[in-house]
Structures are given as structure tokens and as C-alpha cells.
Amino acid sequence: MKNIRNFCIIAHIDHGKSTLADRLLQSTHTISDRDMQAQVLDDMDLEREKGITIKSHAIQINYPYKGQEYILNLIDTPGHVDFSYEVSRALAACEGALLLVDATQGIQAQTISNLYLAIENDLEIIPVINKVDMDGAMIPEVKDQIIELIGCKDEDIVLASGKTGIGIEDVLRAIVERIPAPQGDPNAPLQALIFDSVFNSFRGIIVYYRIFNGSLKRGEKVKFFSTDQEYNADEVGILKLGMEKKDEVKCGDVGYIITGIKNAKEVKVGDTLTAVANPTDKRIDGFEEVKPMVFAGIFPVDTDKFEELRDCMEKLQLNDASLTFELETSQALGFGFRCGFLGLLHMEIIQERLEREFKQTVITTVPNVSFIAHTTKKEVIHVHNPGTLPDPSRTERIEEPYIKAQIITKPDYIGNIMTLCISKRGILIHQGYLSPTRVELTFEMPLTEIVFDFYDKLKSQTRGYASFDYHPIGFRDADIVRMDILLNGEKVDALSALIHRSRSQDFGRRLCEKLKVLLDRQQFQVAIQAAIGAKVIARENISAIRKDVTAKCYGGDISRKRKLLEKQKEGKKRMRQIGNVEVPQEAFLAVLKLDD
Template sequence: MPNPLNLIRNFSIIAHIDHGKSTLADRLIQRTGGLTDREMTHGQMLDNMEIEQERGITIKAQTVRLKWKAADGQTYTLNLMDTPGHVDFAYEVSRSLAACEGALLVVDAAQGVEAQTLANVYQSIEYDHEIVPVINKIDLPAAEPEKVRHEIEDIIGLDASDAVLASAKSGIGIDEILQAIVDKVPAPKGDASAPLKAMLVDSWYDPYLGVVVLVRVMEGVLKKGQQIKFMQAGTTHLVDRVGCMTPKIEQLNDLGPGEIGFITAQIKEISEARVGDTITDAKRPAAAALPGFKEVQPVVFCGLFPTDAAEFEKLRDSLYKLRLNDASFSFEMETSAALGFGFRCGFLGLLHLEIIQERLTREYDLDLITTAPSVVYKMHLSHSKNEEAKTIELHNPADMPDPNRIESIEEPWIEATIYTPDEYLGGILKLCQDRRGIQKELTYVGGRAQLKYELPLNEVVFDFYDRLKSISKGYASFDYAQVGHREGDLVKMSILVNEEPVDALSMIVHRGTAEARGRGMCERLKDLIPRHLFKIPIQAAIGGKVIARETISAMRKDVTAKCYGGDATRKRKLLDKQKKGKAKMREYGSVSIPQEAFIAALRMGDEG
């Protein structure tokens, strides 16, 4: 029997990275008896992946159903959604927030409000959520709860006079948080007799059950044995298991309005269960799908190649296995003259790229080379004799069409919000200026500056985040949202080694920064490529024009060592013979570029 609506509370936790979100989720689970101390095998119980626990970040949304006896003597069902905090997973966060009626806003008492907190809290306010502020880590020596309380009021505009003061690590204020959820978060609405309408919040692959689908029921009842239809995908499935996580798996007969749980329906491919889809009854469907669904598009692309060509099949199998659990990641085969066979992969952003790469290295024991990340460019082509004018999307700089046919190139832009302590402002402004940024606003809140900049994504995907962190000694926080494509003066820069183009090192750059980028790449390759018996020129070129050049001098064998005494013409003759040999060698010799040189050159990111 579904729970009465007035005894259900659905909420998520919003926080910046490392403000104690997962630790707080642990304490709430323990306090409500979801797990005993003995069952808490590790901290951050909702972060299942090794990388999540190590880095202290949440990558996959998780849900847990808790029972709590409130001050009024009633037992409430609390559904906690633990969402990712990072901008790469913004769409998943938006669906998780759409499944809730309220949110806990967790702010570190020592660090205050930061960029990601802001981005997610505004999204939460858009969904008309009731937000409960929680000031965490109040037991730290550097904690300033009163200052943070004012920050929440000044920056976000929320009344924080009754914010709960807590320390998730020490267990302070946990009961007060649970009571605040019951008192402030509204109960869900929904009609159990209406046609079924449920939102697909997330899905993951289980080797025994197939695809497990996390759902929030809006209207109607979802039962075991029911024939359901995914409205966006257009597929029908038979529900064979209904349940919830407490966080242990608990099987149920049905899920009613306002409830959050999971179903399995013998779905084999995770791509069939897309986040944000609407689930309805196949026999008695709902009139319209739930709003907000969109296809997740990869934003950043790069090539992944095995260091050892023999591991290609292993890499392919590993990518297919990873794809089982992550439908937002795409890949297709590509070949490179320098690196051999590999895959061109699409990611939601840089963190997503880093996580996939790390999982391939760790879980599948692969040694990989990653080419420089690039973004999706829109090319407007003029019509030629055989073809009419058209627009194409370019993911790989090596596939760039003939420059004579290109009328214009558009690149993606983002709006970045940066929070930084005042003393680092100068360096950050210079960094944004160097990356072709357009300043939109600069405001002060307390002793910290809030910067809004529009930047080309191409300039951010290299090492912008690392540079920002090093300039600000780790204190600046950064968040961004896409603002569409804009036209730019972009060119393809090729790298030639011994007058042969190296496709893996070609990149699309802005004409204004091409020379500096090309010079940096040539200088780095000069140090990385070993010397040969002949001179090797390394050039950066745009079309037929060389914009930078370095030369690796030849190794010289001392051919005159055997001459002792005698006429100078003997030595001259030997040196001339050597010179001719070197010229011939340069003509026919091939330059072997070691793998380490590629890896180091591709990791260079950006000169600055």
C-alpha cells in the first residue's frame, strides 16, 4: 500500500565539492537506522566508486529511503537524493532536483558560499523548492558561522536566520536537520487514481538484474507485473521488480505518488533508459510527457589510443563495458598515422573525461595516450561544383575540410562564474583576458570577488582550471554554463616533423594565439624528440605558411678520427662524403617520435 502523501518528504543535498555532503548523507542514514555502525564499511556510503571516495566527489546520483519519527510522534518517509555537484553533470542534477520538493543547502562554515553551490541553488529555486540552509563543519577552528549566515543572505538572498548549525563528521545537529526537513519541506502532491506518470531520474547497469531504473512517481501507481511505456524512447517493458534503497535493497509491491524507488524490467541497454524520460502505463497512458527532457550532448572530444597496439581489442571491450553504465559517453573508431588504431570519444566535460580515463586505467588496467581535448565546432561551407552549401559539426581537427570552402567557423562559448579572495583577483583577471575572455561583471561580497566572464570553451578545456587553482593557491572556485556558438577567427594549426604532418598533434586555434601556441609546441617537441644522424626541422604551420620552427641538430660521427697527420684535403674529402650521406639520409630517413614525446606534448595544455 503506498504511503500517505502527508508523511513523505523528498529532498536533495546541494553543496560545493568538499563541503561535507556525502558525510552528512552518512550521518542521516546512521541516525535513522538505515545502517548500523558495523555495516558502515567505509565513509561516504552513497559513493560506490573508488574514484568517488578518493576524490571526495559524487559522480552518480544515488537515492536512499529513510524512516524518521518526528517530534509530533508520526513516522515520516524521507527520500534523500544524493546528486553530483559538478557542472559536467548539470542535466542529471536538474532531473534529480525536479524529483524533489525541497533541498538542504550545505555550506562549509570555514569556506563560505562557492560557485557550484550557487549554480545548483539557483536551479533548485527555479523548481520552487523549499531550501533549508545548513552551516556545516562548525567545529573547525577556522569556522565563522555568523559570517557564512550573512553570506547566504547577501549572495543567495535566502533567509538564514534559522539555518541549522551542524558538523556531519562529529554528528552535531543531525536531529535538528531531520526535524527541519519534516517541518519545512512540503509534502508531495499526486493522484493515485490518475494514469501513471513517473520520471526516470537515473539508471545504471547491474550484471545480474540488467538496467536498474531510478524513478519518482508523480501520478498513479507503479506496480510489479505492469506493462510500462517510455514516452521519449517509445519502448514498452514489463516490470519484474519494484523496490527502494534503504540503502540496502528492499523489494516492494508498488510505488505510489510522491514515492521514489527503483524498477527493473529486463532492459538490456542503458541507452534505452534515458535520464528525464517519462514512464507511463502502456494500456492507459498519460496524456503528455513530463517537461524538461533533453538529449545529453557530448561537449568535449578527444582521442584515446592504447600505448601498446596489441591492447586495441582490450580497449574496445573496456569502452563497451563502461558504456553499459554511462550512456552520456560516446565513442567511435579512428586511426592515426602516428598513434595507430584508437577511438574518438565524446564527454560531458573535462571532469567526465578525467573520470573515464582514470577508470579505464584502473579498472581495466590499460595504458593510454589521450590526444589534446577539442570542442565541437560548427563549419559553414560554401557550395562547390558538386555540393551545395551546408553546415557540418567538426569533432576532430584532423578532419577539417579544405579552407577555401569554409565561409565561417563557430565555436562554443561559456559563461563562467568565478569566486576568489581579493588578493588573487589581478592574476585571475589576466588569465581570463589571455584566454580571450569578455568581462560581464565584477562584484564584491565580503572579502571575496565574484567575476562573471564569457570565455570560448576551446580556451578552457586545456588547463584553465589548473591555472586558476595555482594562481589562487586553491581558493578560487569555478562554475560554468554554455551560452551557444559564436563566430571566431579560427584556423587549423598543423605540426610538421621532418616536413611530414603529424595528425595527432594538429589543433584548431584562434589566429591571434596561434603563433605563441605553435612556438610552445615546437620548443617542447625539440626537447622531447631524440637526435638522429640528420637534422630534423619541427614546424608549426597554418595552411602553407610556417609560423614557428625549431631544428634538432644532427648527431655527428667523427669520421676524421682515423686521419693522423697528412694533408688537410684527406680530412676535407671524408667530411664532404659524410655531408652527402647526411643529405641522402635526410631525404630517405624517417623520424621515430617516441610515445613519451607524444604524451608530454599532448599534456602541455597551454603556454602561459
Template sequence: MKHIRNFCIIAHIDHGKSTLADRLLDFTGSVTEREKQDQLLDSMDLERERGITIKSHAIQMEYTFEGQDYILNLIDTPGHVDFSYEVSRSIAACEGALLIVDAAQSIQAQTISNLYLALENDLEIIPILNKVDLPSANPEEVTDDIVDLLGCDPEEIIHASGKTGFGVDNILEAIIKRIPHPKGNYDEPLQALIFDSVYNSFRGVETYFRVMNGSIKKGQRIKFVATNKEYNADEVGTLKLSQVVRKEIKTGDVGYLITGIKDAREVKVGDTITDAKNPTTKVLAGFEDVKPMVFAGIYPVDTEDYEELRNSMEKLQLNDASLVFVPESSAALGFGFRCGFLGMLHMEIIQERLEREFNMTVITTVPNVSYHAFKRKDPDEIIIVNNPTDLPDPSSLDRVEEPYIKATIITKSDYIGNIMSLCIEKRGLITNQTYLTTERVELTFDMPLAEIVFDFYDRLKTVSKGYASFDYSPIGLRASKLVRVDILLNAQPVDALSSLIHADNAHNIGKKMCEKLKELIPRQQFDIPIQAAIGAKIISRETIKALRKDVTAKCYGGDISRKRKLLEKQKKGKKRMRQVGNVEIPQQAFMAVLKLND
């Protein structure tokens, strides 16, 4: 155990975590020349295309230092705020963390929030100044920022470059000398923490765990504490680039387990694995339940695919424990699920993964957040409103409370005016303004979460020319004047397009939605009125004029394949559309609300 080190890499987006992980793997000889590629641990197509890390990735390296062999278990984590739950789970399986700061960009919002996560778990922090070879790097100034943040000596900060491999030997030396070895007792009953799992269609659920006490052997009868079910450990092993089968995984080490479980619901992330014959008396604390920030409905395009969508979501939940979903139904879209996400990027990624990995074509409704409504008759009873259609009749309402967040924005001082006007437009209240240096400012706002859900992050990047970093944490609920805006198509309400909006913005947003839908909904053989209504009061109206039948538009000349191509293209588009009353609504219309400011 004295020769095992478990550590993770934490940083803001694009500060070079995955690239530095590549250099560590090269330096320890964990990858052969054939296997080498950039961002090696980002195994998902989606991660490679977007250049972001979505999942935490665990890998074991072997390194000889001063004549002694060491086992280093590395977990590379995502940097985006939407995947902070992945980071918190990785931190729980480690004793140390490499805190990476970009020498050109300095400390950003997510650097600070990930650092606090690590400090709460008493991890040993090794600060690393990355990208020192860049022409725009400013190592002296950034070193001072790190010293102010951590209170460490400037000599403790390791200068490195993930691109060239400079300083990697110093990092490995620091990992061995400064990160404590795992604590635990080999003679105690088995106690292991599940920190991740994936679904393999051939072998069932693969569980990733960290052994806290005792050991786990191949063929051993084991028990999962949360579900109280017993299994045989068919295969255990360590996680190198590919899985390596072992007879036993001992205290302090990280490994994987295959028990042949086929039902995704039987494995809970944060559960304790123990010996069935000699169970442990102490159950591990696990992880606190994830709090979804954004809710949206996900519906299958074809109602018959409902059960298949449920199975796909359960398998996806194994791999992404921060996804929360419950069944719901809609008059317009049939049966589907109400899903909770940690943010808009998370929602986008889940939708994309459902389409790619499980071949499910889905319709996503307008995202919203969870509100609390109180009636006049019984002011103590809380009605949780996850869907605008759940809001009680306005005449019986006493008040509606909406979730607020504390938003931290770090930016250059040139952009303060733009950012303040954006936050005030989004109903934000400024609570603090601190100059970190003469150039960089930290702004703190109290803002309604609902205003952040849509396009806030994109617009923040636009007004600050990409220089603002953003992080948030929930601070509770506050009473607010909210109304439900319904959209009527051809006098039929479309529940999937309803939204809860602050009363001051309702007229404006209702008008914009009608105009946007007029552009997106195709013309029919009859006039289609589009109306926005609050209760029985119509606040805006647009009309899509009827289409004259165009019988002369035959495809003259050319090959039959021209016609066929057009027909195929049309067929695909048709599949994504939904009949509501007798008006077809394209998928873009459901997401139109997100782009009202374009």
C-alpha cells in the first residue's frame, strides 16, 4: 500500500488537463507508440469532436522512482461546470489532486470551485503552472495569483508544458513525495466504494471501485449494500488502457468488477461493496444526491419506442449518474420522461448520446427549472412545479418561489459594463465586486436560475469576447411574480411550448415567440393563427397565411436519383415532425425559445 498513489487532475476548461495526462502516460511508458494519440483518455467520439472531457477517466500507471516501483492511479476529470458531479466523485476516490492553471489565462471561476471541492475532501494539492512555453504566458504574475489562492510557497508550484512534456518528471516526483499513500487495513472485511460504472452489452454492468479496506478476489461472493443483493465476482482487474485481469485487488487500489448484472438499476454510484459472508459494519458515506438545475421533457418521436427509450436512459444513467428522470405524459407528444440536467451543455450532450449510442430519435421540450407554488387556502403546502402545466390556477395562488443562484464571474476589467448590463437584464442583483489584480475583476451576482438556463452562458462569452469565466451555486428560493405563457396553434394549446416567465417580461417574450414560430412553422393549405396567452387573455398574435397549391413545380429533366434524394430528405424531416391538431411542428420550434435574442 505504501507504493500506491491515487490522484486526480482538476482545472478550468481548456487549461490542458487531458494533454498533461497524455504526457504522464508517455513518460511512465503506459502507452505504446501504436496506441498514442492526442487526448488519449477522451474515448467518446463526442469528446474528441468537441475537444472537451465529458466523463472522468481512470487509468493505472507504473513508475520506478529511486529504484522503487510505484503504482499511480490517475483520474482525468472534466472542466465544465455542468460536469462538476463527475469531478466530486473522482475526488472521493483520491488522496491528492493536481491543480492545473494555464500560464496565459490565470485562475478562472471553475479552478476555484474545483479546488474547494478537493479541499473539502482533505486532498493534498499540487499546483502546476501549465503552458509555460506559450508566447502569451505570464508565469510570474500567475504564480503570485496561485500563491494568494493556496497560501503555498512559490517554489512548490511546478512549471510544466503539456505540449512539449517539459516538467513532467518533476510532477511525477511531487506525486510520489507529496501525495500520501492510501490508508486502510488489509485484514478487515472488504469495503469498497463504487465511483463509476459503464454498461457493456456483452458482459453487463462493469463497476469501477476503490478498495478502502480488505481485498476483493476473483470468484468471491460479494454484496452491494444499497440494494442488499449478492453476486459472484466473475472478474476483477485493474484499469490500464485496456482492462487487465487480476486475481485480487488489495486495499488502496482502484479496479473494475464484472458480476454479470444485466439490470442497470441494480448498481448505484456511491454504494459500498462488501463480502457476503463477512460483511463490513461501516457503510461508506457515498456521494450526496445530485441536484438537477434544468428540467426538460424528452419524448420518443414514435410512441412505440417508449420502453426502448426507458432502457436507453437507464443504461446512460449508469455512465452518467447526474442524469435524473421520471415518466410524464403530454397531450401533444404522448408518453416520455421529465429529465433533470446540471445545465444546458449537459442536456445537449445527453440528447446527442441517446441518438448516437442508442440510436434513439428524440424530441426535447423547452427547458425550465423547478418552482415552488403556494395556494391561498393552505399556505404551508408546497406544490413543486417542474412543468409549466403543473402550475395551479392563478386565482387560487398565493405566491410562487423560484430558485436563485450565486453567480461568480471572473473577467477582464474592460468588460465590466457589458457584463453588468447583461446580468441586470437577466434580473440579477450585484452583491460584490473585487479586483483580483488591476486587470481582473471578480463579480458576484444573485440571479434567478431560470434566466441562466437559456442563452446566458453564450451571451456572456459574446459580450466578454470569451474572457469571462462563470461558476454558480444554489442559494435557495425567493418569491417572484411569475406567470404561465401558453402558446395556441390554430386555437389549440400546445403544452410542450408553455413556459413560466416573470410578469415583466411576459408580453415581450410572448410576442417574440409568436414571431419566431411564424418563421419556423411551415405554411399549410389554411390560415394558422399563432397566439400567446396568459390565462384567458391573449397577449400576442401572428398569422401564417395559407399556401396556394403549386402544381407546376415538377422536377424537369435530370436523373430519377435527383427526385429520390429530395424525397429521402423530406422523409427524414417528416419523421421528426409531430401532428398537433392539424398543424405540423418541426423540432426547431420546440427549441425556438432558446434563441429569441438571435
């Protein structure tokens, strides 16, 4: 065990984690040059296309140092704020972390939040400045920022470049010398933390774990702490680029196990794995439950495909434990699921994965956050969707979730950010300079306001120079109303939204204008209305497609023309009673892109 090192790489998005991981694998010959490619640990097409890491990946590296063979278990982590749950799981399985900072950009918001996560888990931090070979590298300034942030010495900071391979040996040496070996008792009962799982259609569910005590042998009977279900360890092993079978995975190691489980509900990420013959009596602590931030409905386009969609959602949840879902029905869309996501990017990725990996075509409804409604009968109702909001006459008050937003930017953009955050009902809490060219702004804001387009607007207002991170700080009273969209007096429940009263009129008007463009014209006039309760706050009309019935009436008395027009009017009226308006999928997505 003294030669094992478990570590992960944490950084802000785009600071070069995947590139550094590629160089570590290449320089230790873990991967042959023939198998080498950029972002080698990112095995999803989506990750390559977007250039981001979505899933954390584990791989074992063998590194000879001073005549001894060391085993380094690397768990690569995502950088985007929406995937911080993946990061927390990776940190729970490690003893050390490489804190990666881009030499051209310096410390950014998620660098700080991921660092605090690592410090909470008592990890040994090795600061690494990446991209030192670039022309815009500000090495002395970035060094000062790191020293101020974590209080290390100048010589503790490793200078490296993932692209050219500078300093990779120094990084490997620092991992061996500074990260402590895993602590644990190889002879104690088996105690392993499950940090990830994937579904394989041939082998069932493959579970990834880190062993804290004891060891796991092939053929042994194992059980999960939370479900108490017993299974046979058909195959165990370690994670290289693929899976490598072993007869035994020892204490302190990271590995996989295949037991032929087919039911997704039986495996919980964060659970403790133990042996049946000699079970441990306590689970591994320090693993946080996922807290969804954004809720949206996902419905199959073809209502017959509902059961198939349920199957796909369960398999996807195995691979992405931060996705939560429950059953929901809608008058407009039929059966579907109300899903909880960590953010809008997470929601977009889930929708893409359903379409690509599982060939499911789905409709996503308006995303919203979770509110708490207090009724006059002193009941407390958690509202995840507009349909469950109690009647205003029975509601005493509604609370909405607030977040603490941390924005790091250049001083030139302070005015733009202030304007943006205050227009989103934000309150400035703190403003301070990290260095002459970097300023940190802290706001308290309602989560509802940042769900839609806040991140995009922040980037465009600051030309991409602002980094943003947030964490929830609880609920506060707010004047929240339910806004319904009516087509010819019929409510379309999938387009309902919960919104602050001060913004409802503007939001309703823009949405009606957008729907007017997206809905097809009918043989009768269609009225699009946005309403709060019985009060209509915005309206647009789509005029009817009309045939010129007076074309064949030439000359003669005006009353002949009027008679024909009256007849047409009657027909339109009858048609309106039985006609229904088809709502295209773009209309449901329009709500997300109101500013386009």
C-alpha cells in the first residue's frame, strides 16, 4: 500500500485538465502511441465535440521512481459548475489533488470552489501552473495568486505544460513525494466506496469503487450496504485504458466489479460495498447527496414510447448519478418525467445523450427551480412544477431559493456585471481586488434568475473574461405567480411557468410574440394569451387563413357580398369550436431562448 497514490485533477473549465492527463499517460507509457489521441479519457462524442469533460474517469498509471514501482490512480474530473457533483465523488475517493491553474488566465471562480471542496476532504494539494509555454503566460502573477490563496511556498508550485510536456516529470515526482499513501487495514473487513457505475448491455452494471479497508477477491460474495442485496463477484479488476482482470483488488486500490446486476435501482453511487462472509458494520461517511437545482419535464414525442423512455432514464441515471426523476403527467404531452438537473448545461447534455445513446426523441418543458409554498392551513408544499402550486387564495406565502454567486473578472467590466446582476434582482455583498487586474464580486441572487440565460449574458457582457460559480444559501420570501399560456382559451400546461410578479408582464409579452411566429396559421383566428389567474396580461392574435369568397361575386348589390362574408364567418366560428391548435416542439424550447 505504501506505493499507491490516489489523486485527481481539479481546475476551472478549460484550464487543461484533460491535456495534462493525456501527457501523464503518455510519458509513463500507460497508453501506446498508437492508441494516443487528444482527450483520451473522454470517451463520449459529446465531450469531444464540446471540448469539455462531463464524466469523471479513472485510470491506473505505473511509475518507476528511485528503484521502486509506484501505482498512481488518476481520477480525471469535469470543470464546469454543473458537474461539481462528479468532482465531489472523485474527491471522496482520493488522498491528493493537483490544483491546475492556467498561466494565461490565473485563478478563476471554480478553481476556488473546487479547492474548498478538496480542503474539506483533507486532501494534499499540489499547485500546478499549466500552459507556461504560451506567449501570454503571467507566471509571477499567477504564482502570487496561488500563494495568497492556499498559503504554500514558491518552490511548492510546479510549472508545466500539458501540450508540450514541460514539467510532466516534476508533476509525477510531486505526486509520489507529497501525496500520502492510502491509510487502511488490509486484514479488516472489506469496505469500499462506490464512486461511479456504468451500464453495459452484455455484462449488466459495472461498478467502480475505491477500497478503504480489506480486499476483494474474484468469486467472493459481496453486498451493498444500503440495499442489503447479495451478489457474486464474477469479475474484479483494475482500470487501465480498458478493464484489466485481476484475481484480487487490494486495500487502497481503485477497481471495478461485475456481478451481473441488471436492475438500475440496486446500485447507488456513494454506497459502501462489503463482503458477506466478513461484513463491515459501518458505511463510509463524507459523501453528499445530490441536490438538483433546475427541474424540467421530459416527455416522449410518441406517447407509446413511454416505457422505453423509463428504461433509458434508469440506465442513464446509473451513468450520471446527479440526475433525479419522478413520474409526471401533462394534458398536452401525456406521460413523462419531472427531472432534476444540476444546471442548464446538465439538462442539455442529458437531452443530447438520450437522443444519441438511446435514440429517444423527447420534448423538454420550461425549466424551473423548486419553490416552497406555505398554505393558510400551515401546510408546507415543495413545488417542482407549475401545476402543483396551490391556489393563491389558499397560499399564505411562497419562498424561492437564493444562491451566493461569486464572479471573478477584470476591473473594466465591473459596471456591466453590476447592471446585469441588479437587473436579475441581485444584491451586492462584497467587492474586492485579488490583484490589480482581477476583481471578485459576490452577489446574493434568486436562483430563478440565473436558470435561463444568465451565464450566456455574463460571458457576452464581459467578452468571456468573467468566471462564475455559485452555491445555494437557503430560501427567502418572494412574490411568485403562476403564468399560464392560453391558446383559444385552452391552457397549455407544458408552457406554464412560475415567475416573479415584477417580471411576469414582460416575460408574458415576449413569449406571446415568440409563439405567434412559431405556431402555424389555422383556418380560424387563434388567440395567444398569457394570464395570471383570470387576468390576461398579454395577447397576440394569429389571423386566419382566408379564402376570397367574394371573388366569384361581381357587380350587383353590396348585400350579396355581405351575405357571402357572413356565411364564411359562421363557418369559421363552427370550425373554431372543433378545431385544435398543434403546438410544435420548437415552441416548448422557445421559452429558453426568448432573447434571440
